[in-house]
Amino acid sequence: MRVIPSLLAASLGLALSACQPAQTPAASNAGDAAATPAPVAAAADGGGDGAGNQTLYRCGDLDARATFNGEEAATVVIGGRSFAMSSERAASGAKYGDGKGNSFWTRGNDDALLSLKGEADRECNAVEATEGDGSAGNAAFRATGNEPGWLAVVDGDSPGLQVDVDYGERRFTVAKPTEGADGWVGKAADGTDIKLSFQRTTCQDGMSGETFEAKAMLAVGTRQYHGCGNFGGK
Template sequence: MRVVPGLLAASLGILLTACQPAAAPPAAATAADLPPPVPEPATEAAAASETAYRCGDLDVQARFVGEDAATVTIGERRFALHAERVASGAKYSDGKGNSFWAKGSDDGLLSLKGEPDRECQAQQGIEGDGSAGKAAFRATGNEPGWLAVVDGDAPGLQVDVDYGERRFEVAAPTAGADGWAGKAADGTDIKLSFQRTTCQDSMSGESFEAKAMLTVGARQYHGCGNFGGR
C-alpha cells in the first residue's frame, strides 16, 4: 500500500510532538535572586537626664540613661549602676552593695556598702530635664558636673560645682545685661554669665537657649542654660 507523502509527514510530526518531554517549570527564586531586605532604622540613643540630690550629709549627682542605667557621683566617688526590678520607683545597683532607689520625682534612697542608708531629696529647681521652671535662669555643665540657679524676685544665686562637692550661695547678686555676680559667704567671687545663642549639652545632646559660663574664684566652668518664668 502506498502512503501519501504529505500524510506520512503529518503523522511523523504528531508522533515526535507526543514524544517531547514536558517543559520544565521555572526555577524557584533563590535567596541570591531576592532584593536585599530594607534595614530597620537605627533607634535613637536613650535620653539622659541629671538630677542633684541631698542624701543625708552627702550631695549626690545622679545621671539616668533611659530606664536601664544610672551613674551616681559623690565627690570623687562614681558608681555605675544598672536597673533592678522593683515593685515601685526605679532602682539601680552595681551588685556590690551600692544602689540608688528613685522613689517618685523628688525622693530617693541611697545605699552605700558599709554605710547606713540615706534618704534623698531632689534639690529644688534642678530637675534633670534642663528646665528652669520658675527660676530666672538655670545653667549646667559637665566634666566636672556643675549647676547654677538664679531664683527669686530679688534673685539669689545658688551654685554647685565639682559634682556637688562644693556649694556656694550669693544672697543678692548684682544683675547685669549678661548675667549675675557677687560674693559668697566665704568671700569667693562668683559670676554667672550667659550668651543668648543655641547651646547643645556635650553629653545628652539636649538643646538650650543660651551658652553659660560660671566663674568661681579663679576657675571657669562652661555649659548651657535656660531662662525660666522669672
C-alpha cells in the same frame, strides 16, 4: 432514589469549598489592616521615652542628675562619673542598678536612695525637675558642668545665686546678685567674687548628651568653670 440527594449534598459541599478560598484572603487582609497601626504607635512611644525625664537630686554631699528613660533604664551623673543603670525588682518605688554595686532607688516623687560601691548609702531629695522641655523649673537660670562637677542656680522669685563647685565640696551664696545683660555677679558671704554668665546658643552636655539652651561660665574667685544652662520663668 437516595442517590440524587447524596449527589446534591456532594455538589453543595464542593460549591461551598470552592467559595471558601475567596473569603479567607478578605478576612486576612482585614486583620492585617487592623494590626498595621500598632507597630507605628509602639515606635512613637519609644521615641518619646528616648527623650528622657530628668531630675536633679541632692544626695548628702553630692549632686546627682538622673535621666529616666521610661521605666526600664536610667542614667545617673554625679560630678564626672556617669552610671548607666537598668531596672531592678523593688518592693516599692523604682530601683535601677548597673550590676557593679551601684544603684539608685526612687521613693515617691521627691525622695531616693543612692548607693555607690564602697560608700555609705545617701538619702536624696529632688531639688529641681526638668522634663526635656528646656525649662529650669522656678529658677531664672540653672547651669551645671562636669570635671569637676558644679551647679549654679539663680532663684526666680527672690533673686539669689547658689553655687556648688568641685563636686559639692565648696558652696557659696550671693544673696542679691547684680543682674546684667549676660548674667549675674556679686560677692559671697566670705567675700569671694562670684560671676555666672551665659551665651544664648545651643550647648550639649559632654557626659549625658543632653541639649541646653545656653553655654554657661562660672567664675569663683580666679577660677573658671564651663558648662551648659537652661532658662526658667521668674
